[in-house]
Amino acid sequence: MAQLHLAMLKAHNAFADEARGRGASEQAVFDTAAREMRWHYQWAILNEFLPSLVGRPLVDEVIADGPRWFRPDGDAFIPLEFADAAYRYGHCQIRQKYQLNRETDPVPLFPDLLGFRPVPRARTVDWTLLFDTPGSDAAQRAKKIDGRLAPPLIHLPVAITGETEIDEYHSLAVRDLQRG
Ligand code: HEM
Numbered sequence: 289m290a291q292l293h294l295a296m297l298k299a300h301n302a303f304a305d306e307a308r309g310r311g312a313s314e315q316a317v318f319d320t321a322a323r324e325m326r327w328h329y330q331w332a333i334l335n336e337f338l339p340s341l342v343g344r345p346l347v348d349e350v351i352a353d354g355p356r357w358f359r360p361d362g363d364a365f366i367p368l369e370f371a372d373a374a375y376r377y378g379h380c381q382i383r384q385k386y387q388l389n390r391e392t393d394p395v396p397l398f399p400d401l402l403g404f405r406p407v408p409r410a411r412t413v414d415w416t417l418l419f420d421t422p423g424s425d426a427a428q429r430a431k432k433i434d435g436r437l438a439p440p441l442i443h444l445p446v447a448i449t450g451e452t453e454i455d456e457y458h459s460l461a462v463r464d465l466q467r468g
Pocket of ligand 1: 329370371372375376377378379381382444448460463464467
């Protein structure tokens with residue numbers, strides 16, 4: 289996540305440099321960079337992420353007919369049903385191990401990828417291993433969507449959960465079910 293965040297910052301700065309190169313005013317530079325970054329992100333969600341997640345027919349249906357259930361009155365917002373229940377489906381896609389680059393073997397999620405520290409050089413991500421890229425082999429796949437979580441998510445480290453006397457709170461499954 290930290291390195292994806294950094295990649296987004298770098299992309300934003302590249303858009304800002306481009307806008308500056310075209311002679312945009314300082315205020316317009318940042319409005320343009322933010323808009324272009326947002327549009328690229330939304331393009332990837334609409335054209336790559338959603339079709340691979342829910343299938344092209346459903347994406348086409350929603351684009352053509354509009355949303356059936358989510359009809360915000362006024363400003364759009366993230367509904368509780370989405371944040372606290374539905375979208376946590378993604379937890380079951382997490383793998384037990386990830387290969388981050390070609391120099392190191394796959395490493396387990398925890399403790400290796402815990403974060404909360406500067407990224408060590410050996411953990412530098414080679415994005416072609418995480419996203420399908422023209423000219424490279426297929427990237428690693430997410431775990432299949434089912435009713436199971438990878439073991440590291442059933443034993444979340446204290447660094448994530450905080451101190452707790454309730455053992456079950458180390459299980460993301462318990463947390464997801466309770467919030468849901
Ligand atoms: C290594 C990967 C991940 C870890 C360790 C992780 C861990 C967590 C934890 C600890 C929580 C808070 C649990 C609670 O007390 O309620 C949480 C919330 C959440 N996670 Fe994840 N997660 C991961 C990946 C994902 C993915 C891939 C998705 C979706 C595609 C996702 C969606 C969510 C959502 C929607 C929430 C609730 C956010 C909210 O309350 O607004 N997570 N996750």
